[in-house]
Amino acid sequence: MARAQLEPRADRQVFELPLEVKPEHIDENGHVNNVVYVGWLQDAGTAHWNASFDEDTRTRWSWVGVRHEIDYFRPLMPDATGVKARTWVGEPQGPRFNRFVRIEDGEGRLCAQGVTEWVLVDAKTMRPHRIPADMLPAFQR
Template sequence: MKPEVFEYHLAVPKSAIDDMEHVNNVVYLQWVQDIAKKHWESKTDKAIQNTYVWVVLNHFIEYHHPTFENEKITLQTWVDNYRGVKSERHTKIINTTTQKVLVSAKTSWCLLYKESLRPARITDEISTLFL
C-alpha cells in the first residue's frame, strides 16, 4: 500500500533568504521539521499528542535547485516505513510553478513517551493513521 502524502503550500518569505539571495539550507531543514509536525498534528488527537513526542535521529538532505523569495512552493511528506520505535519520513520541497523538486529529505525519527522521554513502540493505532 502506498503511503498518503501530506501537503502544505507557502510563498518563500524574505526571512528565508541568505546572503546568496536564495533560501538558506537551515531554512529547508526547518521546513522539513515543520511539515512533519503539521502532518502529525493533522492525524492525531490531543490524547495521542499528550502521550507521545517524536525526536529526530538523523536527517539526509539533498539540495537540487535553489529557491528564491516569493516563489510558491509545495512541501510534501509521508511516512515510508516503521519498525519498533523508529520511523522513516520522506519530504520533498517542490516549486509549485515548474514542478521541479528543489529539495528531498529522508529523516529517521524515534517515538518517545512524552512524560518520561523513553522510547515507545509504534502501535498499530499510530501506524495506520499514516497509511
C-alpha cells in the same frame, strides 16, 4: 552524481503543507538558505502528525528527530510562491520511522528532498517506545 528523486509508495498517505518563502530565509547567495530546509522538514512532519491524530494521542506521544539528510536540486528564490512540502513515512522500525519530504516550487518542480529519522517517545518520560500498531493506519492510504 545524479540522485534518485524520492517518490511516495502507493500505500502511503501523502500530506501536503504550503510553505512561505520569507525575507529572512534568503541568504547572501540570494536564495533560501539550506538551514531553512531543515526547519521545513520538521514543520512538515509535525503538521502531518498534528493533522492525523487527536489531542489525547499527541499529549501521550511525541517525536524526536535524530537524523536529517537533504539533497538540493534547484534553488528557491526570494519571489518563489506556491512552494509546498509533500511528506510520507516509510516502514516502522520499532520506535523509528523514516519520514520522507519533497520540497517543490509552484510549478511542482523538485527543489529539495530530505529524509528525517524520527523516534517515538513517551511524552512524559521521553523514553523511546515501539510505534503502536493502531497508529499505523493513519499513515496508510
